[in-house]
Amino acid sequence: MAGSHIYNVADMNRKDKILAIDDNDVNLVMLQAMLSEDYDVETLSDGTIAESQAAAIKPDLILLDIVMPGKDGLSICGDLKANPDTQHIPVILMSAHNTSDDIAAGFAAGADDYLCKPFSTAELKLRIRRRIDASRPSEYIQKTIQQLTEQRDAAMLKANIMQAVCDHALESVILCRPDGTIAAATQSSGNILGLPAGTVIDGKNISEIPLSDQEREVFSQIVSAPDPTPSVYISQRKRGGEPAILETTAIPINGYEGLDDYIAIRTRTIESGSDGDLASHRELEVKLLKLEKEIASIFKYSAKGILTTSLDLQIHRYNRRFLELFGIRRNINCTGVPLSKILDAKHMAIIEELVSKVEKPPIFETTQISIQNPDGTKTYIEITASMLKTTGEASLMLIFSDVTRFRNMDNEIMNAAQAAEERERTLLAQELHDGLGAVLSSINIYINLILSGGAEIDEIFKTLRLTKDLVWQAIENVKDIANNLHPVILTRFGLVATVSNIIEGLQNSHLICFHFEHDSFVELKDKGRELSIYRIINELINNTMKYARAKNVHLSLVTTGPTLKIHYDDDGVGFDLEKHLATPESTTMGISNIMGRAKALDGTCEFNTSPGNGVQVDIELPSEATVNWK
Numbered sequence: 001m002a003g004s005h006i007y008n009v010a011d012m013n014r015k016d017k018i019l020a021i022d023d024n025d026v027n028l029v030m031l032q033a034m035l036s037e038d039y040d041v042e043t044l045s046d047g048t049i050a051e052s053q054a055a056a057i058k059p060d061l062i063l064l065d066i067v068m069p070g071k072d073g074l075s076i077c078g079d080l081k082a083n084p085d086t087q088h089i090p091v092i093l094m095s096a097h098n099t100s101d102d103i104a105a106g107f108a109a110g111a112d113d114y115l116c117k118p119f120s121t122a123e124l125k126l127r128i129r130r131r132i133d134a135s136r137p138s139e140y141i142q143k144t145i146q147q148l149t150e151q152r153d154a155a156m157l158k159a160n161i162m163q164a165v166c167d168h169a170l171e172s173v174i175l176c177r178p179d180g181t182i183a184a185a186t187q188s189s190g191n192i193l194g195l196p197a198g199t200v201i202d203g204k205n206i207s208e209i210p211l212s213d214q215e216r217e218v219f220s221q222i223v224s225a226p227d228p229t230p231s232v233y234i235s236q237r238k239r240g241g242e243p244a245i246l247e248t249t250a251i252p253i254n255g256y257e258g259l260d261d262y263i264a265i266r267t268r269t270i271e272s273g274s275d276g277d278l279a280s281h282r283e284l285e286v287k288l289l290k291l292e293k294e295i296a297s298i299f300k301y302s303a304k305g306i307l308t309t310s311l312d313l314q315i316h317r318y319n320r321r322f323l324e325l326f327g328i329r330r331n332i333n334c335t336g337v338p339l340s341k342i343l344d345a346k347h348m349a350i351i352e353e354l355v356s357k358v359e360k361p362p363i364f365e366t367t368q369i370s371i372q373n374p375d376g377t378k379t380y381i382e383i384t385a386s387m388l389k390t391t392g393e394a395s396l397m398l399i400f401s402d403v404t405r406f407r408n409m410d411n412e413i414m415n416a417a418q419a420a421e422e423r424e425r426t427l428l429a430q431e432l433h434d435g436l437g438a439v440l441s442s443i444n445i446y447i448n449l450i451l452s453g454g455a456e457i458d459e460i461f462k463t464l465r466l467t468k469d470l471v472w473q474a475i476e477n478v479k480d481i482a483n484n485l486h487p488v489i490l491t492r493f494g495l496v497a498t499v500s501n502i503i504e505g506l507q508n509s510h511l512i513c514f515h516f517e518h519d520s521f522v523e524l525k526d527k528g529r530e531l532s533i534y535r536i537i538n539e540l541i542n543n544t545m546k547y548a549r550a551k552n553v554h555l556s557l558v559t560t561g562p563t564l565k566i567h568y569d570d571d572g573v574g575f576d577l578e579k580h581l582a583t584p585e586s587t588t589m590g591i592s593n594i595m596g597r598a599k600a601l602d603g604t605c606e607f608n609t610s611p612g613n614g615v616q617v618d619i620e621l622p623s624e625a626t627v628n629w630k
Contacts, residue, residue: 015040016132019059021050021076022094023068031063034121039128050076055085060132066095066106074109081110090131094119172267175253180206180223183262192246192267222250222265305381305400308388313339313348313355316395325381325400326371354385355396363387368403380407443470494523495530496557499537503555506545513552521557521564526624529601533566533621536597540568540617543590548572548615559623566619574609594619 017040020031028043035041044053047068054062062080066073073093080086090112095102098116106114112131115124166173172189174182182201190199193211201209206219218234234246251264299306305322309315315334323330328342340348347369357365364386371379384399447467450460490498496518503514524530537555544550550572558565580591591607594617598605603621 016060017042017057018061018063018128019044019054019057020063021045021047021068021073022063022065023047024065027065034124035128038125047071047073047076051079051083051086054080054089055083059089060135061128062089062091063128064091064093064111066093066097066102074105077106077109077111088135090135092127092131170268172265173251174201174206174265174267176206176223176263176265178223178261178263180220182206182209189267192269218248219265222248223263307339307398307400309339309396309398311394311396313352313396315339322400325379325402351383351385351398354383358385358387358396378404380404440474443467443474490531490534491527495534496521496523498534499555502538502541506541512545512550515552515554517554517556517558520559522559522623524564524623529624532597532601533564536594536619537566537568539590539594539597544570544572544615547575550614562623564621564623566621567617568619569614569616571614574611574613574615576611577607577609 015038018035019042020028020035021044022028022031023045025045028045032041032043042057042059044050048071050064064073064077068076073095077091077093080089080091091110092113092115093106093109093111094115094117095106096117103114103116112134113127115127166186169186169188172186172192174185174189177183182204185201189195189201190197193209193215195201195210199210206223207216209216209219211219215234218232232248234248246267246269248265248267251266253259253262253264299317300319302319302321305325306317306319307315307322308317315337318334320330322328323332323334326343328334332342334342339351343351350367350369354365354367364384366382366384368380368382371381373379380403382401382403384401386397388395388397450463450467499518500516503516506512507514524533540555541553544553548570550570553570554568556565556567558567577591595605598619598621601621603619606618608616608618
């Protein structure tokens with residue numbers, strides 16, 4: 001707007017600017033001294049250039065003397081008020097002429113105020129403040145008008161663009177209310193649907209449009225469906241009798257206030273031509289459509305969050321699970337939004353570092369982040385990034401997996417392993433104290449009796465014989481403890497011989513019958529791995545002997561290529577596995593220990609049991625240690 005002055009909020013942080021115009025330099029110096037503390041004062045002694053200087057300086061107020069040589073103040077004031085660039089600036093005329101006619105002439109020239117000389121500093125400041133403040137509301141109104149004008153122009157431009165798109169679209173798009181009333185439609189709808197020329201469909205119900213029964217059924221089905229209806233094919237004869245196949249799709253309306261219940265129906269011509277060509281083409285289109293829907297369904301309903309972005313992490317597509325993992329409201333449209341706008345800086349730094357490692361397909365890079373939940377718990381998310389290999393612009397795919405359960409399971413297994421290790425240490429300490437410690441204490445007592453010198457020779461020999469027996473017993477105790485820590489027979493003769501030795505000892509009790517199959521088993525070269533497998537089998541047997549009350553046990557070791565399979569089952573009382581694992585009691589430590597050892601060996605362990613049905617355990621392990629190459 002020409003000559004307008006918009007008062008900006010930033011202007012509040014500066015002093016208001018005053019332009020003082022007087023041919024007397026003494027008067028100008030006095031004005032500057034009176035006002036410089038509160039205002040930014042600029043002076044001008046040449047009235048002939050007052051108009052151009054005011055336009056350049058843009059003061060908030062002008063102090064103008066009337067009596068000046070050449071062009072007086074009244075003429076200058078008239079020129080300022082006639083100029084669009086300066087007409088908004090308040091003008092206070094200053095003069096020693098104080099008659100009513102003089103004052104009237106000043107206001108007639110356009111002055112906003114008239115100040116008679118002589119005047120005080122206080123009066124001058126009050127007049128200036130009042131005039132500047134009086135000018136401000138109009139400036140705010142002017143700014144508001146300008147903003148509304150700009151918004152109106154932008155809205156009209158957008159409306160014109162949308163109207164041009166609708167008028168020239170090659171597809172029919174109909175926007176329906178929940179009751180089937182058509183709120184709007186593109187101009188091409190009538191032609192694509194084969195309606196008579198000039199048919200108006202806005203404001204009508206779908207049932208009132210002159211369509212075939214098949215087409216009307218499809219449209220009514222789409223409107224009444226509670227969920228977005230997928231694409232369907234309908235036959236249609238366009239004007240002129242030309243056969244054609246139309247594809248009709250329901251499009252959900254999201255992110256538009258007041259349109260949540262509306263549905264858009266898109267219809268487009270797939271093919272036109274002879275009936276035979278249309279039939280084969282329709283069959284191919286149906287197959288492609290099914291494949292497209294299947295891929296879209298996998299993307300939409302995947303248990304993993306899926307996100308595709310540009311190389312600078314601007315979102316292209318995303319699924320519902322991604323929003324759920326990060327607690328983002330579903331009605332927010334994230335398409336085209338930078339990922340940094342919806343994730344916090346900490347998570348973005350991790351993702352950016354991950355993406356920087358991805359160079360070209362099919363390279364995958366993985367990392368983990370954690371999210372603090374409102375209840376104080378944490379959700380652990382594994383992120384896999386890869387480059388998408390497409391014919392268009394290079395892009396990225398990020399897959400977000402909730403690994404909280406596995407993370408917690410790892411912690412539980414680690415805790416169980418530590419508990420088992422602590423239990424083994426406790427048992428070892430108990431055996432040393434109750435067994436070997438007691439024997440050594442007895443030996444110490446007998447030796448002290450001998451050294452006391454008060455015993456007869458026969459009693460000394462008798463005590464020595466008892467001491468010898470205790471020493472032999474101590475040696476046997478040490479062997480038993482060492483065998484429990486690391487069986488000597490395992491080192492010398494291998495896993496089969498060690499397990500057979502344990503089973504043979506238990507068989508002699510005649511309380512339980514073992515069936516041990518190992519014909520296809522190949523002995524392991526890795527003795528550390530062999531010891532871990534021995535610990536697993538020993539734990540299984542101990543659990544059966546302690547809790548199962550079984551009569552029969554079957555154990556098999558089978559080597560198939562690079563895989564070792566361990567099968568173990570008993571006919572004991574069984575138990576509720578889920579209940580046991582949910583209860584951190586000592587009876588579950590053995591089970592968790594077995595699972596932990598199997599996982600540490602890069603294997604799997606599956607328990608199958610229920611009350612009254614015994615226990616079956618299947619373990620698969622690499623027969624030798626594996627190396628994970630990065």
